[in-house]
Amino acid sequence: MGPKDDIMKLDKDSLRKDFSNDYKSYYSSELFEHEGFIRKKCKICGKNFWTLDQERELCGDSEHEPYTFFKDKTSDINYADFWKKFAKFFTENGHTEIEKYPVVSRWRQDLYFTIASIQDFQRIEDGRVSFEYSDNPIIVPQMCMRFNDIQNVGVTGRHLTAFMMAGQLAFNYPKEGYWRDRTTELNFKFLTQVLGVEKKDLTYIEDVWAMGDFSEYGPCLESFSNGLELVNSVFTQFESSRGKVQELRGKVVDVGWGFERLIWFRSGKQTLYDSVFKDQLSYIHRNMGIKPDHSKYAQIASIAGYIDIDASKKGESYEQEIMRRSGISEDDYYSIIRPMQASYAVADHMRTLLFGVTDGALPSNVGGGYNLRVILRRVFDIINTYGIDIDLMKLIEMHAKDLRPIYRDIDSSIDEISTVIDVEKRRYNNTKSSANSIIDSLIKKKEPMNAEKLRMLYESNGIPPEYISKELGKKGIDVDVPENFYSSIIKSDFVEGKKEKHSKISMDVEEIEKTKKLFYDFADSAKAKVLKIEKNMVILDSTPFYAESGGQEADHGTINGIKVVDVQSASGVIIHVLHSKPDFGEGSTVECKVDIDRRARLMAHHTATHLVSAAARQVLGKHAWQEGAKKSAEKAHIDIAHYEKLSAAQVKEIEATANKCILDGIKVTMREMGRSEAESKFGFSIYQGHGVPAAKLRIVEIDDLSGKLIDAEACGGLHLMNREG
Ligand SMILES: [Zn+2]
Ligand SMILES: [Zn+2]
Structure with missing residues (x-):
């Protein structure tokens, strides 16, 4: 069967x-x-x-x-x-x-x-x-x-x-x-x-x-x-x-x-924490003013792991269930167990930050970066709540020492991590100073402090629920912080809405063969056969017109003298949008002419974004991924990840680095490469925008005149090339 x-x-x-x-x-x-x-x-x-x-x-x-x-x-x-x-x-x-x-x-x-x-x-x-x-x-x-x-x-x-x-x-x-x-x-x-x-x-x-x-x-x-x-x-x-x-x-x-x-x-x-984070925990405990009481912990240790906080019985919290089943007193739970749990979380979270930043992530307000921000803020909260006097960088270094024999690049971003911690700490402290006035105004409005409100205050104002609970508690107001609070704010592992963008135009391309792309050979004019016409839209068997993608706008020009105002791609079929209804029919042969002025500007802008992106990583560090780019004929724009606003000096340095490449002379080449070959040759930084869903990649390589690699990215756009041969 x-x-x-x-x-x-x-x-x-x-x-x-x-x-x-x-x-x-x-x-x-x-x-x-x-x-x-x-x-x-x-x-x-x-x-x-x-x-x-x-x-x-x-x-x-x-x-x-x-x-x-x-x-x-x-x-x-x-x-x-x-x-x-x-x-x-x-x-x-x-x-x-x-x-x-x-x-x-x-x-x-x-x-x-x-x-x-x-x-x-x-x-x-x-x-x-x-x-x-x-x-x-x-x-x-x-x-x-x-x-x-x-x-x-x-x-x-x-x-x-x-x-x-x-x-x-x-x-x-x-x-x-x-x-x-x-x-x-x-x-x-x-x-x-x-x-x-x-x-x-x-x-x-x-x-x-x-x-x-x-x-x-x-x-x-x-x-x-x-x-x-x-x-x-x-x-x-x-x-x-x-x-x-x-x-x-x-x-x-x-x-x-x-x-x-x-x-x-x-x-x-x-x-598990005592087994894996021995040195880190003894450092935290020394500076936390607690002596972990393992004989008390023994009361809950054998059952703590299989009660799931989310799945805890209705009407009974995880903590209540643990106390009931283990027989540990409420007093012992709050004064002994809780601080131990807090120290375990700190040890875990700092290791996560170490790996995250080393491999090129940063605390931020979006996606995975947001989760790094949440854990780091949780560490700050714990340090505050328990009055722990520790140097977080010392914890980072202890983790690095344990991991170094397995992961040889684990030390490569220690300076960046130190900066990230400082910057996030500053942000956290700023939040806290504005928190009190926000809390005061909420009390005046007599709004109920429910889970939704707590979540809103965390997400828009960065105020942790523990802090609100503590402050309102002083005023005799009880706040119930849900046990699953942090998992309710955490971002999903999956990237939302990063699906292929739908083409702006719609035309049925089901039965039509993929268009032969002549633009990768830098053709700017060609004769082609018309396969299909629908209103102002024309599909050809081959085309020199670049279709909008990867943030680069489409080529313009003419087909049989009629203006081409947009070019889009759908499932590999390229659709040309004309300014007016064509006077030629399906099956006829037409004359395509690309506006070479516009294309030259698009290519220059596109190649410039590669240079700026590479320069940004040189100046800021490897976390400075390109998060988005837009290349039009008038200008180019790129978004770069960094942990704080770029200073004027940093912007200048990035510009200077990029300009120096141009002045010194650079060599730009594009070639098709198997995905695994490209990944092993250049590393995952080829995916500056995001992963490219294809087995063959177009790799745009920028080298200096001596042949030293400046940047390599998987990119299907058109670039200024020093053509070989
Ligand atoms: Zn069973
Ligand atoms: Zn590109």
């Missing part, structure tokens, strides 16, 4: 049932057989699982049992050393270790940050995912960022905003990598021999993994031990599109090892 044929019926529960009914095809493996695993059905959730323990009745899911991996005698595990162990195991078993990709996912149009290791190898082409990889199978110490669980960070003992998803990946197309037998064999060996899991404590739960829209899905096996989910091995096997389900040509084994979790399990400490 196969997967469901009907798209409407694709849901995880029924897929799991289908897969489990045919478990020999979807879950069993040679390893289970020769180790003697027994297949059982969980008494609580009904899922099927594999175990070596005859007596076991439960699948091992964290929801059914508390953590039991805490040790009396805990051990310190060095982050980088443990990665070496992990890498050694997998390279000895045929994997190639590759370097991490940036946490800022510039190669994808639809995501700000890298949220999973598999994303490194995914490229979007014609709206579909394709895979690109240099070796197979591979492991990668991929740092990932996710902010939607931010309210859990520090509280549950296990959530992080930045975490290493150690990717273990095997691609099965065009050559075979490996599939379930080898995956479970490696999984079992690593867990029992390297991580030290007792064989009889290990369970494998049969489950289903799916993309949100079920465009790709497959069976997965979750490994659990002592109440902790250790890893999920995903077998991406099927795809569905428009109601049709089929087996993927390129099936992928995608095992995303939560690396910090492995260290936590191995160390036997109460929280």
Whole structure:
């Protein structure tokens, strides 16, 4: 039997049932057989699982049992050393270790940050995912960022905003990598021999993994031990599109090892944070005036992790539930547990900032940058609330020291991070000084302080809800800050509204072949055949007219003497808009003439934006991405990311740097290149605007006269060229 044929019926529960009914095809493996695993059905959730323990009745899911991996005698595990162990195991078993990709996912149009290791190898082409990889199978110490669980960070003992998803990946197309037998064999060996899991404590739960829209899905096996989910091995096997389900040509084994979790399990400490951020936490605690009380924390540690703050029962908050179930007193919770949770969050957030800025992101008011701003402000709030006297740069340096053996460029933006912290701190303090008058006026208006109002005050005025609660509390007004406040303001991982812009004109181009583009060969006149005419709109078999795209306006000119006022592209078909109805018919041959004056100005402006963009990165740093550009015949305009308004001196320096390139003489070339070749040659900074959804890229390269690279960008526009040959 196969997967469901009907798209409407694709849901995880029924897929799991289908897969489990045919478990020999979807879950069993040679390893289970020769180790003697027994297949059982969980008494609580009904899922099927594999175990070596005859007596076991439960699948091992964290929801059914508390953590039991805490040790009396805990051990310190060095982050980088443990990665070496992990890498050694997998390279000895045929994997190639590759370097991490940036946490800022510039190669994808639809995501700000890298949220999973598999994303490194995914490229979007014609709206579909394709895979690109240099070796197979591979492991990668991929740092990932996710902010939607931010309210859990520090509280549950296990959530992080930045975490290493150690990717273990095997691609099965065009050559075979490996599939379930080898995956479970490696999984079992690593867990029992390297991580030290007792064989009889290990369970494998049969489950289903799916993309949100079920465009790709497959069976997965979750490994659990002592109440902790250790890893999920995903077998991406099927795809569905428009109601049709089929087996993927390129099936992928995608095992995303939560690396910090492995260290936590191995160390036997109460929280993941204590296991991974040892030095950072002792520095914070020394300057926080608290001694963390791990014997008190022990009361909540084993259950803190599997109560989800969002999923907490109605009418009972997360904290109430923790207090009720652990029996810890309210007093102890607020005076001992809360400050510990706060310190954990600070340690996590600073590491996230380190990776974010190093890989070219900045706190800002939009998209992913906004999430960085939120975490940094949360750190300032915590420092304020608990009167912590710490140097945040010292924390950054401690993180860098831990990470340096794995990530050799982790120190490359230390100065920028220091500036970012200073600038954001200044902004934060300014906000606070204006906060009081805003709060006063709200009290006068007697407006209720509900969740919506708190959110508004945070988003438009930057006033944190904790501060409002504290200030109003002094005046005897109770403010209820929702526990999920921060996750409610956080921006989605996905880029909104970055879909292809619809063409300004509409014409049915369905059956028409893509237009041959003569403009890349710098043709400014040509004879062409008319394929279709609709009102003032004309489609030709080939054209010298550049269609508006990438912020560069369209060429103008004439077709058979009639003025061309606009040129647009739809699905590769170029549509010419004429000033008046054409006097020629379909099938005739016409004479195209481009307005070369206008084109020259457009090209000059376009090439200038590349130079200014490159100069900005030289002057300001690699975070100075080009966020948008507009090139018309009259002028060029570009938006550049920076953490504060550019000073007059900086603007001057950027201009001077760009002008010097022109005076010294530069060489501009454009060539078509395979995407992976371009990425590995020039890095991800080729995607200045955003990822380009094509397998072949046009790379515009600017070199100085000695041949030294000044800038390289993927760009389909027209530029002033020093033509070769
Ligand atoms: Zn269960
Ligand atoms: Zn360009």
